[in-house]
Amino acid sequence: MRYAVVTDTNSGFTSEEAKKHGIELIPMPVIIDDQTRYEGVDIDEATFYDWLASGQKATTSQPAPGDVLRRWDALLEKGYDAIIHIPMTSGLSNSCQTATMLAQDYDGKVVVVDDHRISIPLQESVLKARRLADEGMDPQEIKKILESDGLRSSIYLAVNTLEYLKKGGRITPAAALLGSVLGIKPILTIQGEKLDTFSKARSMRRCKTKMIEALKKDYEERFSMFDWSELCVGAAGTRLSQAEIDEWTAMLQEAFPKTVVRYAPLSLSIGTHTGPGVVGCAICLK
8 A cells, every 4th residue: 555645844844855755745825015925935934024024915815725626636646555644733824624624625635734843843744754655654654653752752942032922912112122122032931732932031052051951851741651762852943054953953952862863844834923043852652
């Protein structure tokens, strides 16, 4: 049996990386001044943040149902027996609910997984699905495993500017002004279902320290029963320079020497709400 594994660019995969791993990648749309662009297709990270900096309005959207259906139909026409579709967490988008509804017309040939993950943790789920599918495991069993393990994941994000949280209505203009005057950087967390405030600090350096402390606490309280070969620690960010990427990855690697820390840029869908200069990290069960 041949099974296709599908995800979206909120996983942080580039098209080249997805192709390398045998993953089908659906580009997430971003709407800039009423014009829809597709991540990794007709807009890249540098162009996107240049447009944001110029004051252009950006919003996000889920993939159009027609685009998803065309991708599924093309894969089935290629001879795949079934499709394992793993979108971003249902807690942050309606993509999963829409895909689940659309899959009802495919007589079990499309299995939609909601494992409550995004970014590097989502990558790990997708890679696991690809490996299990290659080993011949039934898609429904893969779905059961991924959804069972999905919440064994923590993400932390330090936001460099409050401007975009204000634009998105996540904080009030008064709070944004006060935070900017005091130099406060919020730290957000994603624990499966939604984005929440975790902490705050007066510098990105202090934010990084707090996030590493949070990951260590998560490890002790939630992941210490697993061998390090079963765990992943990841670094992430929005429009970071190579020097910034290297520095942040090295900090995490020093804090977690028993695993190999890898970096992935946060998707444009996330960057729309947080802006550039975000630094993030994650720990999850592979």
